Structure formats: structure tokens, C-alpha cells
Amino acid sequence: MPNPTAAMLVIGDEILSGRTRDANMHHLAGELTRAGIALSEVRIVSDDHDAIVAALNALRGAWDTVFTSGGIGPTHDDITADAVGAAFGVRVEVRDDARALLAAHYGRSGQELNAARLRMARIPEGATLIDNPVSVAPGFTLGNVHVMAGVPAVFQAMVATVLPTLTGGDPVLSTSTRIDRGEGDVAGPLGDLxxxxxxxxxxxxxxxxxxxxxxxxxIRGQDRARVDEATAQLAKLLP
Amino acid sequence: MPNPTAAMLVIGDEILSGRTRDANMHHLAGELTRAGIALSEVRIVSDDHDAIVAALNALRGAWDTVFTSGGIGPTHDDITADAVGAAFGVRVEVRDDARALLAAHYGRSGQELNAARLRMARIPEGATLIDNPVSVAPGFTLGNVHVMAGVPAVFQAMVATVLPTLTGGDPVLSTSTRIDRGEGDVAGPLGDLxxxxxxxxxxxxxxxxxxxxxxxxxIRGQDRARVDEATAQLAKLLP
Incomplete structure (x- = not known):
């Protein structure tokens, strides 16, 4: 059976402008590979409502699971929750359970749960919350889409929460063989292999x-015997 | 006038599997920003013919310029030239000028210009070559699409060749202000700004x-006076 597929949507002007180098994609790619889920497409779009909606609808239709990162904070440029709501055609409102999480957190730290922070409790209708053990403001899952923070520590914690809930595939096994000859010399035998x-x-x-x-x-595959056989064959072809 | 736009298409299973962390996107993002060209969307797809064709056609229709990276080497998994040809509906064949570049290079180094290496001279009809000062095998430009190598040293050299040929926009100026208060505290005034x-x-x-x-x-913009004014206003709002 083919492994389940996934896609990632990175939302962030700061990545596209070159100000920040994305770390979340590389992290997610490694975690999904270990879980036997094939990361099949990544898109990076700017903080633009229509761009987010269009990319999200394309990805959630094409792949089994979609992960988004970025744009769920308290500031004016955090527009992901509204875009996800629009993509699914559902309302986005402050939800009591999310508000309670934030109220408890800011109460403990003596900070005000002001209007800006309350924006982080705005959750699309029908979503379930994703725990944020780092800074409390939750992510959420709606349909096959997991909406997560862009801050790497929070993103990684949310991935750790979500991954065990997904159906993985057989782990993808791989071998890596270093050959001290240029690609042009190994290409022929490799094509045959x-x-x-x-x-x-x-x-x-x-x-x-x-x-x-x-x-x-x-060499990657799910059947260890086949992977080992091909790796041995490679060593014979290109000693 | 709005700045010209660009998109990037990264072709590579090795990025999606988490084996390699992409470096080319971050490099291109910075170079384009300096040139006043807005990198507006990035897609990463696997080494799959149909996926490359579909993504390329979407991106070249939506943005002024498209850069691709990866998949133009000599091995069986290097399928970018054929996919670009298919996207544009043109033939892909070994071209004399590209073959001559490779023949001279491998002649000098005493290596054979075998069938695999000759694949790197396969260029879609109507394209112009992009110089490769690192390892000779050329990239190419077809329409608004620049097809470049995935190896970072080669990719960067090709970007340096292509960028001066593009019409840039006014450089995007930016200021960065560090405020030692959480986003939830600055979000209100920042939204007003x-x-x-x-x-x-x-x-x-x-x-x-x-x-x-x-x-x-x-704070980013093309008018220095406006950027400076907003930055001064920010300092007043959030001292």
C-alpha cells in the first residue's frame, strides 16, 4: 500500500524576503519521513488572504494531510485563522475553551488578556485545538489541515502532538552509498539499477x-530485503 | 509602480525527505529583495514529471519571473529539462552549442563525454543557455523561466548571471526595531500604525x-521618507 501523503504551507513574508531562513519545513520533513508519511509538496506564500486560501484549498484537495506554519499570533499580520475559515467556508470566532487557556496563562503571569491577545482564541468553527506547551496560544485542526505556529519551538511541539494522531505508513528505509566518482560516470549503471x-x-x-x-x-523503499539487494547490486556495479 | 514579482520552484526529493536542507531558496530570496523584485511564492515538488509541469505552468502564469533549482544533472532522476519542455510544449534535444561546451570541458579533464553527460546538453527548443562557471553544464532560460542547477555553488553562480538581465524595481528599504515587549503588548499600537x-x-x-x-x-517600503516617518512614529508609540 502506498504511504500516506502530506503537504506543508508556510505562511510568511519574512521567509520570502530572505530575512529569516525557514527551519520548520526541514524539521517536519524529517519527522514525516520517520513516520512513514511522504511529504509531497511544500508551498510558501506571503501574508496575503487570497494567496493563503487558494494554496490551502489546492493542497488539502491534493494530499492526505496538510500542515501550515505561521500567522496565528496576536498582531495585524496574523491572518491565518481567518484564511483557513474562508477556505473551509466556516465562521471564525473567539472560542470559550481557547479563551480560558489564554486567561489562565496571562492571569498567572500578571499580563493583561487584551484585545490583541484575545485574537489568538479566534478559532474556525468545528476545529479541535492543538496544545501549545511553550506559549499556550493553541493551534487547531480542521478537516485534514493542522494549523500551527511559525515560531520553531512552538511548531516543533505542535508537530510532536499531532504526529501520533496520524496514520503512518511503513517506515521508509534507506541506505546511502558514497561513490568517489562524478555523477556523469555513475549515471549509466545507476539508470540500469x-x-x-x-x-x-x-x-x-x-x-x-x-x-x-x-x-x-x-536507495529508499519499504521492503528491507529489496533495499539491501539493490544496495548490494550497486556495490557490484560501481565498486 | 509595484515591483516586479518572482516565484521559485524547487525540484527535489532530497529536500522533501528531510535529507537535505534547502539553501537555494534563502539565497535567492535575499538576492531578489536587494534587486527590488518581490519573491511572491515558492513551491517544492518531488522528482515527478507531472508535478513539475503543473507547478511550473501555474507559477509562470501567475508571476513575472520563475526560477527553478534542481534536476538538470546527468542521472536518471534529472528530469527537469523534459518537464520544462513539456510545460512549454516544445521539443528537448541535444543542442550543438551546449554539446560543444561539455566536449571542451571533458576533453580538458580527460573524461569521457558519455551518453549520461550528453544528457546535460539536452535543451528545450527556443531556450538560451545560462553560463555555469563552476561545472560547465549550462542552465537555460525559456520564456520567463530560468532553469538552474540544485548544487548551491552552481545555483548561486547562475543567479549572479541572470539577475542583472532582469528589470528590477526600486530597492525595498527596511528598518528593524527591537522592542522588549511581547507581541500581545505591541499588537494594538502596531495595528494602528x-x-x-x-x-x-x-x-x-x-x-x-x-x-x-x-x-x-x-517596516518595509520603497519611499525612504515614509519608512523613516513610520519608524519614528513606532518609537513614539512604543518607547
Whole structure:
């Protein structure tokens, strides 16, 4: 059975402007691979209502699960909850359980639950909350979409909460073989190998180190015997 | 006049699997911002013909310029040139000028221009070549799409070649102000400021350092007087 698929939508002008280098995508990619879920597409869009709605609707229709990051804070440029509501055609309002979480948190720290902070309790109708052990303001799940914070520590905590609730696939096993010959020299035999093992994914990643051209060959699949067999065959073809 | 827009299409299973952390997007984002070109959308897709064609056609229709990275090497998983040809509906064949570049390069180094390496001379009809000062195999430009290598050193060299040929916009100026108060405290005044300076982009980026919650406010625009005025106003509102 093919593994479940996922997509990610990163919402953030700060990534597109080059001000910040995204860390969440790389984290999620690794976690999904370990869970046997194939991250199949990523889109990064700006803090623009229509862009978020369009990308979200495309991704949630195409893939099993969608993760979003960014835009759920208290400021004027945090527009993700409204965009998700619009994408699903549901209302977005302050919800009592989310408000209670925030009220308790800010009460403990002696800070005011002002109008801006209360925006973080605005949740689309029908969603379930995602726990935020770092800074309390929750994410939420609506349909197959998990809406999470952009701050990496919070994003990672939310991924850790959500992942065990998903149906994973068989773990994807991989071997990596370093060959000290350029891609142009290994491409022929590698193409033959890829044809013979069409059930596996065989990737070729060139590197250059100390003036030597080399190739890392990564063989991925769910059947250990097949992966091992192809890896042994690779060693025979390109000793 | 609004600045020109751009999009990027990253082609690579190795990014989506979490094996490699993308570096090209962050590099391109910074270079485009300096050139006054707004990077507006990024998509990352797997090494899949149909996925590349669909994403490329969506992006080249929506934005002024598109940059792709990855998938133009000599191995079986390098399928970008064919996908670009399919997206534009043109043939992809070994071209004499590209073959001559490769023949000279491999001749000098005493390596064979074998069938695999010759694949790197396959260029869609009507494209112009992009110089590769690192490892010779060229990228190419077709319509508003610039097709470049995934290896960061080569990608960066190709960006440096292509960027001066594009019409940039007025440079985007920005100021960054650190405020040692949480986003929830600055959100109200910041929202007012964003309304008063709707011609500027005002972004709010929370941070937590040594247990203190703070907010970096970035004000961006093309008119220095307006950016400076809004920054002074911010200092007044949130001293």
C-alpha cells in the first residue's frame, strides 16, 4: 500500500524576503519521513488572504494531510485563522475553551488578556485545538489541515502532538552509498539499477570535496530485503 | 509602480525527505529583495514529471519571473529539462552549442563525454543557455523561466548571471526595531500604525531570549521618507 501523503504551507513574508531562513519545513520533513508519511509538496506564500486560501484549498484537495506554519499570533499580520475559515467556508470566532487557556496563562503571569491577545482564541468553527506547551496560544485542526505556529519551538511541539494522531505508513528505509566518482560516470549503471528496481526510489546527489567529484546514492523503499539487494547490486556495479 | 514579482520552484526529493536542507531558496530570496523584485511564492515538488509541469505552468502564469533549482544533472532522476519542455510544449534535444561546451570541458579533464553527460546538453527548443562557471553544464532560460542547477555553488553562480538581465524595481528599504515587549503588548499600537501607513509593509516577529519575550518590528517600503516617518512614529508609540 502506498504511504500516506502530506503537504506543508508556510505562511510568511519574512521567509520570502530572505530575512529569516525557514527551519520548520526541514524539521517536519524529517519527522514525516520517520513516520512513514511522504511529504509531497511544500508551498510558501506571503501574508496575503487570497494567496493563503487558494494554496490551502489546492493542497488539502491534493494530499492526505496538510500542515501550515505561521500567522496565528496576536498582531495585524496574523491572518491565518481567518484564511483557513474562508477556505473551509466556516465562521471564525473567539472560542470559550481557547479563551480560558489564554486567561489562565496571562492571569498567572500578571499580563493583561487584551484585545490583541484575545485574537489568538479566534478559532474556525468545528476545529479541535492543538496544545501549545511553550506559549499556550493553541493551534487547531480542521478537516485534514493542522494549523500551527511559525515560531520553531512552538511548531516543533505542535508537530510532536499531532504526529501520533496520524496514520503512518511503513517506515521508509534507506541506505546511502558514497561513490568517489562524478555523477556523469555513475549515471549509466545507476539508470540500469533504477530500471531493475522500479519499486524503489534511487536518488543521486553529487558532491565536490577537496577537488574530488563524488556521488552519494540514496536507495529508499519499504521492503528491507529489496533495499539491501539493490544496495548490494550497486556495490557490484560501481565498486 | 509595484515591483516586479518572482516565484521559485524547487525540484527535489532530497529536500522533501528531510535529507537535505534547502539553501537555494534563502539565497535567492535575499538576492531578489536587494534587486527590488518581490519573491511572491515558492513551491517544492518531488522528482515527478507531472508535478513539475503543473507547478511550473501555474507559477509562470501567475508571476513575472520563475526560477527553478534542481534536476538538470546527468542521472536518471534529472528530469527537469523534459518537464520544462513539456510545460512549454516544445521539443528537448541535444543542442550543438551546449554539446560543444561539455566536449571542451571533458576533453580538458580527460573524461569521457558519455551518453549520461550528453544528457546535460539536452535543451528545450527556443531556450538560451545560462553560463555555469563552476561545472560547465549550462542552465537555460525559456520564456520567463530560468532553469538552474540544485548544487548551491552552481545555483548561486547562475543567479549572479541572470539577475542583472532582469528589470528590477526600486530597492525595498527596511528598518528593524527591537522592542522588549511581547507581541500581545505591541499588537494594538502596531495595528494602528499599519492602518496609518497602509502603503508600507509592517511585519511583527516575536522572539524569546533569556526568558524575555520581545518583538522585532520590520517596516518595509520603497519611499525612504515614509519608512523613516513610520519608524519614528513606532518609537513614539512604543518607547
Amino acid at each position: 533504477a530500471r531493475d528496481y522500479a519499486d524503489l526510489s534511487i536518488g543521486s546527489y553529487p558532491f565536490q570535496k577537496d577537488g574530488v567529484f563524488g556521488t552519494n546514492v540514496v | 499599519a492602518r496609518d501607513y497602509a502603503d508600507l509593509s509592517i511585519g511583527s516577529y516575536p522572539f524569546q531570549k533569556d526568558g524575555v519575550f520581545g518583538t522585532n518590528v520590520v
